[in-house]
Amino acid sequence: MTATALQTEVHPAVKGGLVLEVTNVSLQTESIISITFADPSGGPLPSYVPGSHLVVQYGGGANAYSLTGSGSAPSEYTISVLQVEGSAGGSLTMHRLTIGDRVRVSLPRSAFAPAATATHHLLVAAGIGITPVLSHARSAAEWDIAASLIYVHRPGSGAHVAEARELLGPALTECSDRDSFLKVLTEKLTTQQLGTHLYVCGPTAFMETVLDHAREHGWSTARLHSEAFGAPELEEGEPFTVNLARSGLRLEVPAGVSLLETLENAGKSIPNMCRKGICGECSISVLRGTPQHRDLYLSEQEKAENTTMMCCVSRSHDEELELDL
Numbered sequence: 001m002t003a004t005a006l007q008t009e010v011h012p013a014v015k016g017g018l019v020l021e022v023t024n025v026s027l028q029t030e031s032i033i034s035i036t037f038a039d040p041s042g043g044p045l046p047s048y049v050p051g052s053h054l055v056v057q058y059g060g061g062a063n064a065y066s067l068t069g070s071g072s073a074p075s076e077y078t079i080s081v082l083q084v085e086g087s088a089g090g091s092l093t094m095h096r097l098t099i100g101d102r103v104r105v106s107l108p109r110s111a112f113a114p115a116a117t118a119t120h121h122l123l124v125a126a127g128i129g130i131t132p133v134l135s136h137a138r139s140a141a142e143w144d145i146a147a148s149l150i151y152v153h154r155p156g157s158g159a160h161v162a163e164a165r166e167l168l169g170p171a172l173t174e175c176s177d178r179d180s181f182l183k184v185l186t187e188k189l190t191t192q193q194l195g196t197h198l199y200v201c202g203p204t205a206f207m208e209t210v211l212d213h214a215r216e217h218g219w220s221t222a223r224l225h226s227e228a229f230g231a232p233e234l235e236e237g238e239p240f241t242v243n244l245a246r247s248g249l250r251l252e253v254p255a256g257v258s259l260l261e262t263l264e265n266a267g268k269s270i271p272n273m274c275r276k277g278i279c280g281e282c283s284i285s286v287l288r289g290t291p292q293h294r295d296l297y298l299s300e301q302e303k304a305e306n307t308t309m310m311c312c313v314s315r316s317h318d319e320e321l322e323l324d325l
């Protein structure tokens with residue numbers, strides 16, 4: 001996209017919003033970039049509540065992205081965008097933005113605000129869910145409100161890790177697997193004072209786990225706040241067949257049904273957490289055939305090796321795959 005590609009037709013989701021210029025693009029991870037927008041004439045931008053999002057128009061569509069700043073008197077807005085293959089195209093378009101491009105955006109919208117009465121913010125994030133939570137952490141630091149963060153990410157592949165470490169210091173706990181995460185979560189949930197509010201952002205199943213645990217430990221709904229993000233909806237894909245080498249089973253995976261669901265329906269118990277291609281829990285070994293990788297977990301090199309696949313979202317380029325199951 002170039003500066004001349006600004007859409008003349010305004011998407012309803014950004015009506016009454018702003019036209020901003022891209023002033024910086026930086027790589028967070030292999031698949032996540034941060035994009036900074038500013039007023040083309042250098043003017044101030046409207047303030048926003050921590051945890052707010054911005055709707056950005058791309059082509060004929062529009063997507064919401066969390067703002068990562070604290071929101072107070074901003075001169076720029078920064079969002080981070082995960083590139084998702086097989087999505088409707090928003091993330092790809094965003095990843096093509098370069099400095100000087102202009103985009104239409106909404107005014108910031110708040111749906112995940114901090115509780116005014118909280119004396120401590122317990123922040124919990126997985127993957128790209130770090131973005132609104134980072135906004136909360138920055139604001140808490142500015143206003144001198146206690147905050148701690150549990151951040152689940154793959155070692156070496158988390159976005160905003162350095163900023164989170166700098167902002168939170170020892171109040172940051174990083175986890176890279178489900179067991180250690182659940183241990184830390186339980187420990188945090190059972191040692192908080194009454195003025196603590198919990199804020200969680202990540203894949204739906206991840207958030208449900210966190211909220212369920214909190215309720216089980218007696219947290220009232222009023223102290224729980226969540227912001228859904230998702231890997232965008234994937235296309236239903238082509239049908240394919242899997243041969244399970246160890247059990248000798250042969251299964252058909254229909255269009256619109258995931259390999260994970262197919263395996264579960266056949267009585268196989270596959271560990272899983274997010275069911276969105278983010279957490280890495282549902283990894284299975286591929287013995288033969290070329291998977292169509294649609295996850296956000298494996299690195300590009302791991303995808304090219306075609307020896308592992310995330311069965312919750314990935315499918316097959318070949319008519320048949322042989323799996324080590």
Ligand code: FES
Nearest residue numbers: 275279280282312
């Ligand atoms: S269940 Fe999380 S990547 Fe598949």
